[in-house]
Amino acid sequence: MDVVYFAWVRERIGLPREVVETKAATVAELVAELSAREERYSAAFADISALRVALDQELSSFDASLAGVREVAFFPPMTGG
Amino acid sequence: MDIRVQEESFDLGAETADFAGKTSTSGAVVTFTGIVRNNAEGTLEHMLIEHYPAMTQKALEAIAHEALTRWSLEDAKVIHRFGKMRPGEMIMMVATAAPHRKDAFEAAEFLMDYLKSRAPFWKKEVSNAAENWVDAKQADEDALNRWRK
Known part of the structure; x- marks a missing residue:
């Protein structure tokens, strides 16, 4: 699957x-799995309460299933407006 | 509904006039404009806004659609920019048109509260000394929660 990252x-x-x-x-x-790869991943995912996740461009949660998902996005809380 | 995500600047007056000119049953048009604010020291070089292209348009349309179903609105417009912007430049605007002003004001506020915390944009402040991602504020999350009923 595609995994995309934004901001910090x-x-x-x-x-x-x-x-x-x-x-x-x-x-x-x-x-x-990603955190176990390398330090840069474990550093980014150290506190998942500071992160948000979107599955196929819809906001979701960390306990959500990945069944059928094509794109996972990880990013900090949004700061639009 | 006119929902646009773009890098280039926009003409607030022309956009507002165009929006207001298209309404037929509305007696009220409310607009809000977000502008790049300099920091307290006045050292902000520029703001860099990143977004999630595959998601942004869809998220803005869903938020605007929600506003149209919750209030008696005739129309809504959202323009949100990404990329590099200097202090004083316009980042985004929303406009709402309704028969009466209460719906137009409330829906505009709702749109702003949702855009702040649910549209996939991230702001970075760049000065010659430092680059900092802007932190989301608890107050913005609280502002969102008051619409959950």
């Missing part, structure tokens, strides 16, 4: 988008 999450991980091969069933499992 993008900067901390060091890339805007990547393709991830995963069997993670939920967002939380995907976060755990």
